[in-house]
Amino acid sequence: MPNEDPSVNPDPESGGDRSAEIVRLKALLDAAERVVIFTGAGISAESGIPTYRGAGGMWSKYDPEIYASIDYFRRDPSYYWRFFRDVRHDLITRAKPCPAHLAVAELERRGKVCAVITQNIDGLHRKAGSNRVLELHGNTNRFYCFECRAPYSIEQTCELMEQQLPPCCTECGGVLRPDVVLFGEMLPTEVVNEAAREAESCDLMIVIGSSLVVYPAANLPYQAKMSGAGLVIINVDPTPLDHVADLCLHCPAGEVLPAAVELNS
Ligand code: APR
Numbered sequence: 001m002p003n004e005d006p007s008v009n010p011d012p013e014s015g016g017d018r019s020a021e022i023v024r025l026k027a028l029l030d031a032a033e034r035v036v037i038f039t040g041a042g043i044s045a046e047s048g049i050p051t052y053r054g055a056g057g058m059w060s061k062y063d064p065e066i067y068a069s070i071d072y073f074r075r076d077p078s079y080y081w082r083f084f085r086d087v088r089h090d091l092i093t094r095a096k097p098c099p100a101h102l103a104v105a106e107l108e109r110r111g112k113v114c115a116v117i118t119q120n121i122d123g124l125h126r127k128a129g130s131n132r133v134l135e136l137h138g139n140t141n142r143f144y145c146f147e148c149r150a151p152y153s154i155e156q157t158c159e160l161m162e163q164q165l166p167p168c169c170t171e172c173g174g175v176l177r178p179d180v181v182l183f184g185e186m187l188p189t190e191v192v193n194e195a196a197r198e199a200e201s202c203d204l205m206i207v208i209g210s211s212l213v214v215y216p217a218a219n220l221p222y223q224a225k226m227s228g229a230g231l232v233i234i235n236v237d238p239t240p241l242d243h244v245a246d247l248c249l250h251c252p253a254g255e256v257l258p259a260a261v262e263l264n265s
């Protein structure tokens with residue numbers, strides 16, 4: 001049976017009716033008591049940080065096997081560190097939260113959002129004012145020594161980076177590494193378990209700007225749906241979970257989320 005409600009899974013080619021989609025999103029927000037937000041690189045694209053996949057994505061220019069895998073980091077960490085120094089550092093430190101990050105934080109202030117689960121490592125949800133942020137892939141503003149695990153801030157790391165690349169621990173001389181999950185590493189168990197609990201107990205999950213192709217993170221929206229929650233997907237491009245979502249908005253997050261939050265107030 002084709003779905004005749006134009007606000008549900010609208011045809012991305014048709015452009016949909018944006019204001020009807022915003023009203024539908026607002027209605028879902030009104031009806032929900034425990035909202036969980038799940039974000040990917042697309043939300044930070046509006047803060048000027050390129051996504052990983054798709055046209056202009058990071059991984060189309062930099063092979064993640066070389067620049068973001070634990071195997072390669074162990075073999076030769078200088079690739080990662082040159083990538084961080086020349087490409088990532090400026091992008092991350094200059095980025096400011098965008099209207100969609102701020103809308104998410106506002107929903108938490110109102111008691112609607114109980115958790116933000118993010119695959120992003122840029123720290124922008126916290127900068128926007130969100131407090132309950134579960135970072136599945138770590139945070140690139142933190143570093144530690146690969147040998148003795150001494151922690152380093154981004155400022156300390158940048159100072160050390162000016163002296164030598166890769167930067168080394170002032171205590172033991174070990175190579176520093178980012179506090180992020182590189183390809184080939186396990187996700188932090190406690191964070192994953194907490195995220196799973198949130199996914200299973202929310203009544204609405206809103207997925208913003210994730211291609212939903214990287215596991216295990218991409219399981220969480222499916223887990224939420226299977227536990228009875230409503231599922232909204234806001235993404236410029238189609239995702240593999242669009243067919244199970246209650247509402248899909250194929251547009252930039254900043255075009256719809258702040259407007260729906262405004263209406264919800
Ligand atoms: N609003 C909404 N969606 C957007 C926007 C926007 N303004 N801009 C881009 N997008 C969408 C893209 O269409 C794409 O589907 O965001 C998605 C970003 O997908 P990815 O680049 O694959 O990012 P993500 O899903 O977060 O990747 C997951 O992969 O490489 C790893 O560890 C990295 O955490 C990352 C993980």
